Amino acid sequence: MAETAAQFPEVQGGGSLIVAWQVKGKTVLVVGGGEVAAGRILHCLNADALVTVVSPAARLNPEVAYRVAQGQVAHVDRNFEPSDLDGADMVLVAVDDPAASTAIWQLCKARRIPANIADVPPECDFYFGSVHRDGPLQIMVSTNGKGPRLASMIRKFIAKQLPSDAGRAIETVGQLRVRLRQIAPRPEEGPKRMAWMSKVSEAYPWDEMCGLSEEDIGNLLRFYPSGKVPALDELKAMRANPGADKEAFDGSFGFSVGA
Amino acid sequence: MAETAAQFPEVQGGGSLIVAWQVKGKTVLVVGGGEVAAGRILHCLNADALVTVVSPAARLNPEVAYRVAQGQVAHVDRNFEPSDLDGADMVLVAVDDPAASTAIWQLCKARRIPANIADVPPECDFYFGSVHRDGPLQIMVSTNGKGPRLASMIRKFIAKQLPSDAGRAIETVGQLRVRLRQIAPRPEEGPKRMAWMSKVSEAYPWDEMCGLSEEDIGNLLRFYPSGKVPALDELKAMRANPGADKEAFDGSFGFSVGA
Numbered sequence: 001m002a003e004t005a006a007q008f009p010e011v012q013g014g015g016s017l018i019v020a021w022q023v024k025g026k027t028v029l030v031v032g033g034g035e036v037a038a039g040r041i042l043h044c045l046n047a048d049a050l051v052t053v054v055s056p057a058a059r060l061n062p063e064v065a066y067r068v069a070q071g072q073v074a075h076v077d078r079n080f081e082p083s084d085l086d087g088a089d090m091v092l093v094a095v096d097d098p099a100a101s102t103a104i105w106q107l108c109k110a111r112r113i114p115a116n117i118a119d120v121p122p123e124c125d126f127y128f129g130s131v132h133r134d135g136p137l138q139i140m141v142s143t144n145g146k147g148p149r150l151a152s153m154i155r156k157f158i159a160k161q162l163p164s165d166a167g168r169a170i171e172t173v174g175q176l177r178v179r180l181r182q183i184a185p186r187p188e189e190g191p192k193r194m195a196w197m198s199k200v201s202e203a204y205p206w207d208e209m210c211g212l213s214e215e216d217i218g219n220l221l222r223f224y225p226s227g228k229v230p231a232l233d234e235l236k237a238m239r240a241n242p243g244a245d246k247e248a249f250d251g252s253f254g255f256s257v258g259a
Numbered sequence: 260m261a262e263t264a265a266q267f268p269e270v271q272g273g274g275s276l277i278v279a280w281q282v283k284g285k286t287v288l289v290v291g292g293g294e295v296a297a298g299r300i301l302h303c304l305n306a307d308a309l310v311t312v313v314s315p316a317a318r319l320n321p322e323v324a325y326r327v328a329q330g331q332v333a334h335v336d337r338n339f340e341p342s343d344l345d346g347a348d349m350v351l352v353a354v355d356d357p358a359a360s361t362a363i364w365q366l367c368k369a370r371r372i373p374a375n376i377a378d379v380p381p382e383c384d385f386y387f388g389s390v391h392r393d394g395p396l397q398i399m400v401s402t403n404g405k406g407p408r409l410a411s412m413i414r415k416f417i418a419k420q421l422p423s424d425a426g427r428a429i430e431t432v433g434q435l436r437v438r439l440r441q442i443a444p445r446p447e448e449g450p451k452r453m454a455w456m457s458k459v460s461e462a463y464p465w466d467e468m469c470g471l472s473e474e475d476i477g478n479l480l481r482f483y484p485s486g487k488v489p490a491l492d493e494l495k496a497m498r499a500n501p502g503a504d505k506e507a508f509d510g511s512f513g514f515s516v517g518a
Contacts, residue, residue, distance in 0.1 A: 007322075008322045008326075014394075015306050015397050016281060016397060017303060018277065018388065018397055019277070019375075019386065020277050020399075020403065021277070045270040049276065062267075063266075063267045066267055090276075114373065116278075124281060126278035127279040127281065129278075129279055129397075133271060136274075136402050136405045137413070139398065139413075139417070140279075140399045140401075142279045142398075142399075143395050143429045144279065146430070146432065146433040147429050149457070150465055154465060157421075158420070158421075161417070170402045198408070201408050206412040207416070
C-alpha cells in the first residue's frame, strides 16, 4: 500500500483551483466605480470582455471615468438594480455597502452567475491574484487570501527573473507550430510533427527561444523532413550574418536571466 | 487627451481572466478517468473540492484508480449520464469522444454549470495552466493555449528562482497579522495596525520574511506600540542566540535566491 501511494503526487489541500477564465466577448458586470473596480475592469478588458459598469457618474474614479469616456466600457449612471444582471456572464462587486453587496451576491447565486464581492471572501466564487503579463504569457500569484501585498511583491520578483522577452518565446513556438503545419499539412503526419516539436522543446532551453528570429525558424524547419533538431549553436551559425546579434546570444543562461 | 491616457495602464487584449476558483466543499464532476482526468482531479483535491469521477472502472488509469480506492474521490462506474450533472458545481470532461464531449458541454451550458472540455478550447469556460504550489502560495503560468509545454517549463524556471521556503514567508506574514490582532484587538486600532503592517512589508524584502522565526515575530511585535519597525539586522540582533542561523541570513539578496 505504501508503495502504491508513493507513485502518485500527494494531495496538498488548502489551495484554490487556479484557472484562466475565458471572458472574450462575454458580458462582465462591474458594480461600483472606485479604485478596486478600476483594477477589475482592466483585468477584464485585458481578457477581451465586454464590460458594463454600474455606478453613479459622480462616484467614478478618474481611471474608470477615462475608460467610460473612451468607450472602453459601457456605463449605467445609477446605483445597481436587479435587472442589471440580465445577460451578465460574470459579476464583480466593489462597493462600500455590505448589505447591498450581499443582496447582489444572493441574486447572482439564484441565477447561477459567477460572482466576486470584493473583500468578502465567503461571497466569492473566485478570488483575484496579482498577474504578470507579457503578450500571451500570464503568470498569476495567489497567496490564497493570506497576503495580497506579498502576492504583488512576489509577482514583481518573478517578473524581474524572467528574460525580458519571455512572451516572445511563446510567440516563437506558436509561429514554429503554424509554419510546420504549412510545410507538412497532412493529417497522417500529425505524430511526426508532434514528435519533432517535442524534440525542439527538449533541445532548446525555453528562454533561448525568445532570441530566435524568423530566419532561425525558417532554418530550423529545414531539419523537419529528417526528423532532426540541430544544436542551438549550429542553428545560429546558419544565419546569413551570424555575428549580427552576437551580444544577445553569447551570454550564459545567467546572462539572459539577469536583465 | 494624450495626457489623460498616459496616466492609466493601457489595455492589452488577448489574455484571460486568471482567477483562483473556490471549490472547497463544492462538487466537481470529472467525466473520464485517464491521464488528463488524473491531473484535473489532483488540482481539484488540492483545492479541497468534493470530486466525483464518472468512468467505467476498467478505463481508470492507475492514479485515478488509486484515488478511488483511497476514498479521495467518489466513483460512478459507468459512462456519463445527464443526471450526473445534478448537484455539480463544475464539470471537467476528459474523454476521447468528441460527440459525447460536445453533448455534455451543451447540457452544462443549459444548466449554467462552468465546464472545461479538455482539448476543445471553444467548449471551455476556462483553461488550466501549469501551477507551482508551496503552502499558501500558488503561481499559475498560462500561455493562453499557445504552448502548454512551455507553460510547464516556465513554471519550473520560476520555481527554481524562488527562495526554497517562499510559502513560509506568507505563513509568517499571516502569523504576524494574527498575533498583532491579539495584542491590539480593538477595532479603533485598525488604521494603526494596517499602517504598521504596511511599514513592515516595506522595511523587509519579502524573501527575507521566510527566515523569520516565531522568536523574531515576537520581538518585532514589541515595536508595534511605538509604530516603529526595526531594521532587519537590528531585529536579528535581538535573538537570544543571534549567531545561531547566521548562514541563513548573512547572504545578499542574490544568495537567498540562488538555492
